[in-house]
Amino acid sequence: MPLLLNSNFIDGEYKKSFSGECSTKSPFYDYTIELPNSSIVDVKLALSYASQARKIAYTLSFEQRAAIVMKAAASYQVTDEECEHLVKMTGMPRKHVHTRMSFGKHILESLPQMIRSRYGHAFGTITRQILKNGHYAGYETHRSVDGVIAAFVPPNDPAELPFLLGHVVMYGGTIIVKPSISEPYMALKIAELLTKAGYPAGGLQVLQWNTADATRAQVSQELVRASSHRIIMGGHHTAEQLLKVHDNDGNITEEHYSSGRNCIFSSGNSKAIMAPGCDIEAVADMLVAGAYEWTRDCVSTKSVFVVGEEQKNKLIAALQRRLTSFCVGDPLDENTDIGFVEDVQKISGIIKGLVDFKYAQMHAGDYNARPFLLETTNVHSPLLQQELPYTLTIFPVDSVSSAVAAINEASLLLEDKMTMAVSFFSPTHIDSLDKSVMNMLLTLRCHLLMYNKPSIALNVFLRHQDTILTEFLTRPMSVNVE
Amino acid sequence: MQETITVHREKEVLQLDFEQRLAYDREIFAEMVNPLNFSLDINPLSLPLSIWGNLTWEFMDAAERDKILSSLFRFTLRRGLKTMRLYKNSHNYAAIKPEDFQSLSDLMKLPVLLKDGDAAAGIPGFRSLALYDPHVLRPSDVFSSVPYDSGGTKGLPTPTHITQMDMKIEGLALAHRCFLAGGFHRGANLYNFYNPSHKGGRLIEDAAKMLGKNHVLTRRPEDDLDTCMRKIKTYKTHIIAAVQPPLNVDSNTKKGSGVSFINLVGSDHTVFGRKNKGIVQRAFVTGFQLPEPLIKLSHELDFDLFTTWGASEALPGATSTVLGPEHRTCVFNNQHLLMGPHVLSVVRFQDGTIVPAKVGEEGVILVTTIAREGTLFFNYAIGDKATVIANHCACGRTTPIIGNIQRVDDPREVIDAGCRFC
Secondary structure: OOOOOOOEEEOOEEEOOOOOEEEEEOOOOOOEEEEEOOOHHHHHHHHHHHHHHHHHHOOOOHHHHHHHHHHHHHHOOOOHHHHHHHHHHHOOOHHHHHHHHHHHHHHHHHHHHHHHHHHOEEOOEEEEEEEEOOEEEEEEEEEEOOOOEEEEEOOOOOOHHHHHHHHHHHOOOOEEEEEOOOOOHHHHHHHHHHHHOOOOOOOEEEOOOOOOOHHHHHHHHHHHHHOOEEEEOOHHHHHHHHHEEEOOOOOEEEEOOOOOEEEEOOOEOEEEEEOOOOOHHHHHHHHHHHHHHOOOOOOOEEEEEEEOHHHHHHHHHHHHHHHHOOOEOOOOOOOOOEOOOOOHHHHHHHHHHHHHOOOOEEEEOOOOOOOEEEEOOOOOOHHHOOOOOOEEEEEEEOOHHHHHHHHHHHHOOOOOOOEEEEEEEOOOOHHHOOHHHHHHHOOOOEEEEEEOOOOOOOOOOOOEOOEOHHHHOEEEEEEEOO | OHHHHHHHHHHHHHOOOHHHHHHHHHHHHHHHHOOOOOOOOOOHHHOOHHHHHOOHHHHOOHHHHHHHHHHHHHHHHHHHHHHOHHHHOOHHHOOOOHHHOOOHHHHHHOOOEEOOOEHHHOEOOHHHHHHHOHHHHOOOOOOOOEEEEOOOOOOOOOEEEEOHHHHHHHHHHHHHHHHOOOOOOOOOEEEEOOOOOOHHHHHHHHHHHHOOOOEEEEOOOOOOHHHHHHHHHHOOOOEEEEEOOOOOOOOOOOOOOOOOHHHHHHHOHHHEOOOOOOOEOEEEEEOOOOOHHHHHHHHHHOOEEEOEEEEOOEEEEEEOOOOOOOOOOOOOOOEEEOOOOEEEEEEEEEOOEEEEOOOOOEEEEEEEEOOOOOOOOOOEEEEEEEEEEEOOOOOOOOOOEEEEEEEOOOOHHHHOOOOOOO
16 A cells, blocks of 8 residues: 555544645655645644544543553554655665664553653543652642644654654644654654544644745744644754744744743764773674664764773774674665765765864775764864764773763754763663762763663653653643642 | 615515526616616716616626616716816826727726836826825715725725715625625624725625625624634624635734634634534635635535625625536636626736737736726726636626736736836
């Protein structure tokens, strides 16, 4: 069955837009997809459907919502056709696409348990019992928000949609998702899956339009204006464009930072620290997983700060061995490890410039084929700022404290002055870690500390970045029984 | 006593279905015009006002209509040349002789009246004149009138002077020749979202009352969207009259602020259309061309949608329909020209002259007044262009259908096309 990409998902059904179509072409293959080019009419109708759905979604109990998410997880399958579509649009190798898509199933399976364990539930909703002197002092509940949630989702990770929509279902929210036109499929798939599992029609809707089309300039604004909560996964630059309206002279005529609640996911450029005495081979495996298996995610590792010259040389050798056996080629091939990237000439040009001018040293890769393994000692290097795919940079340091200082300095140059994740590789179990080291790690300017974990190994049970969706997408109420 | 009989008769007439009403109007029309000699110049204001609400105008033989309208026009032209300083003081009109206008096709001999000219090219428009002296647009024989401003989208608005009789004439035309065909019927409840201080907003209310609406609700400027939606439900509104700006224009800050038609639907779609058993089943939406997505939405929710061309300078000029055979052409943006109290011409500029646009051709809309006490416009390039869609229609009307109506963004589009009459 062909993927239904040329429709919106509205009111629980695939529906053509009232406003025509647009198309988008894969940067890598002779593959073009037709998409709805929705207008304000489509947005307005979706908003009305969402308002109707909210009345039903609001009444679902925690148990019912959890059952819907679990039922969707049970139905969640990854087909060859879906994988092929994502490969063609992202250039990522088929096996990694499959892994990331499958991770979505795991997310859905885990969400109800995560919310239960983190917040508990009572009264049919998310509720934490508060103790005082061993007795219940009361409850803190989380109810779904009153308005409609708008989400703007980039194409970088197919696991983001199960994460986002699973959360919305668990909180009884209603959402309209605007996916990137370069990969709209996962939004449609997950919205349909959860709706078929029992979530009210209109609760999860997906609208597509071409944001580059000048005649659609008002559509994003209309959705932002009408929504009480916005999730913007494209960074602060995207948020600025969405949340501030300018006139033709560039003056701000409207701003939405204060007109609702905004959750802006923007961090990236994840890093790693390799403490002294590590198992080199184990760390090399985790770095390869974090840096080269999925390169479009904000949590993929871009640099590793290695303590000690000898350890650094051993790590470089271990990584080089692995990289030489990587299969570079057509991402549709099952055996391919390294797929296609956009702007490959630009990326090669940056790296060549850095190497030619001795700002970086190349340990693996050439300018015609990825992956790259580079080394730099410049904390302000573009290698520590930009999300260069299939590129890992070694940064030698003499101590963990030097690594922390360098990472913090490099992080200050990022868009929101924070690194997404820092993997800490250490021979010491976290329980045995010296307190002073732990305290030092807690000063890192990052959202996630991945202890002996690759940076891409997200833990659904933990919050990402500074926002936990439970608190963003719900409204609290305390029940005092003391 | 006579008045009571008339009122009773009006109520009966309003209960007729469209076909019955057309047959009735044909009889009345004949009674009104048969005694008159249209070789003479007849004062249109001497006819019973109800003639402007008569359906026959669009259904009658075109040649017969032309004869009647050109007689009325000659009178109006003569009056305009004599009483309006805009024409009286212009050398462009000095050689115009009303007796030369034996047919509406002779309108092509008249100068084109431009609101905005091109000062650099030495081509004047009347806006600059009217801004300093709005009375150049007012006939000197008018006793009492209200100046209604145009939209002013291209600068400061210009006034059209309208009398109480003019409002009645236009109201009758809008009520009977647009609203009836749009499926309005006696007893239905109308909610009017147009600005009541604008001429269009007032006329819609007047016209709806003429049709015997159960009640006509007009939005107060201070009513927000939620209040409006609540009133739609509590007043059991059947028909909405609202504007719809182009979809790529911010509907919250421009014309129709906050209450554009799509804002109403987006607030609660279940109120609209037969699909949801919504109470609102008809919508009269104007201001601009009906956006294609809105037309598709009307199919999706199954509500009737139609539009009428109008401006503060002249209203109504053309209309689409809800009633009629399914395969008729005059639906949505395809609008039949209405013949009187104003006449629209769609013209092209060719070798310094104007020629009527043929079917399939695009041209500039020129407005000519037939029946009005106040401001009289002759070949007035109001700032719109349109395409002639057809000359015939399955609905039985004998007037051309125009469509794809758009604003002329640059007055030079008219001037540069070869117009040298301004």
